[in-house]
C-alpha cells in the first residue's frame with residue numbers, strides 16, 4: 001500500500017487487486033463491515049452508480065449526507081461535494097476515492113480573490129453555488145444548488161442586493177428567471193461551457209421530435225434553445241415524466257446511464273461539445289473508478305478533512321439552504 005504522502009501526491013491509494021475478486025460483492029461486504037454508505041453523483045461511471053446506496057444531484061446528496069447514520073460516508077463525486085458532507089457531518093469519516101477529483105468551477109473562484117471582490121459590495125448578501133471550496137462557503141450567507149437557486153433568490157426581499165458566485169452561467173439564468181440584478185463572479189464549468197450551439201442545431205434537424213434538456217451551468221445560447229432546464233435530478237425526472245421518446249442531453253454524459261435505466265424505451269443523445277468528441281465527460285468526476293472506490297473503502301483512505309474554524313462558518317449557509325429547501329418541499 002502507498003504511504004500517506006504518496007496518496008496525497010497521487011490523490012489515491014494504489015495496490016494490487018486480485019483480478020478474481022468481484023468488486024461489487026467486496027464493496028457490499030465493506031459497506032456492512034464498516035457501516036459505510038456510498039453516495040454517488042449522476043456523473044460517476046455506470047459501475048459506481050450501480051453500487052451506490054444513493055445517487056443524486058448536489059442537493060439530494062447534501063440532504064443524504066446530513067441525515068445518514070452511517071459511520072463512514074464514501075463520496076463518489078468531487079472534492080467540494082465530499083467537503084460539504086464533512087461540514088454537515090463532521091463527526092463522520094468522509095472518504096473520496098480520488099482526492100484530485102476537483103472541479104474547474106470551484107477552481108475558477110480562488111477564496112483570496114473572492115474576499116477582495118466581496119469587499120467592493122459591503123451591503124450585498126453573498127449567495128454561492130455549492131460548487132465551490134469550503135473556504136468560499138465560509139464567506140457566504142446562503143449556499144444554493146442548481147435545483148434551488150431560483151427559489152432561494154426569490155425567498156429574499158426584492159430590494160436585497162446580492163452577489164452570486166462562482167458560476168456566471170447559472171447566475172445569469174437565475175437573474176433572468178427572477179428579474180433580479182445580481183452581481184456575478186466570472187466563473188464557469190469546463191464541461192458545460194463547451195456545448196456547441198451549431199452542432200446541437202444540426203442534431204435537432206436530424207431528430208426534429210427530440211427535446212433538448214439542459215443544465216443551467218450551460219451558456220445562455222444553449223439555455224435559450226432548451227425545452228427544459230434543471231439540475232441533474234430535474235432533467236432525469238423530466239425525461240421520465242415526458243411522453244416524448246427522444247432527448248438531447250446538454251450536461252455531463254454520466255446522467256444518461258440513469259436516464260436509460262429508468263426509461264429503456266426512450267432514446268438519449270448526448271449534446272456534442274465544440275471539440276472532436278461526441279459527448280462531454282467531466283475529467284474530475286471520471287477520476288473515480290470502481291477500483292479506487294474499493295481500495296478507499298478497504299483502506300479508509302484518502303479521507304477528506306476540513307479545518308474546524310472553516311466548518312464552524314461554512315455549516316451555517318449550507319444549513320440555511322437545507323432549511324429553505326425543506327420549507328419549499330424541495
Ligand code: 13P
Pocket residue numbers: 056057058059131145146147189215217230231232233
Ligand atoms: P447538480 O447535479 O446538482 O445539478 O450539479 C451538477 C454539477 O455540475 C455537479 O458538479
Ligand code: SF4
Pocket residue numbers: 078102103104105106131189190191192252282283284285
Ligand atoms: Fe465541476 Fe463542471 Fe465537473 Fe461539475 S461537471 S464537477 S461543475 S467541472
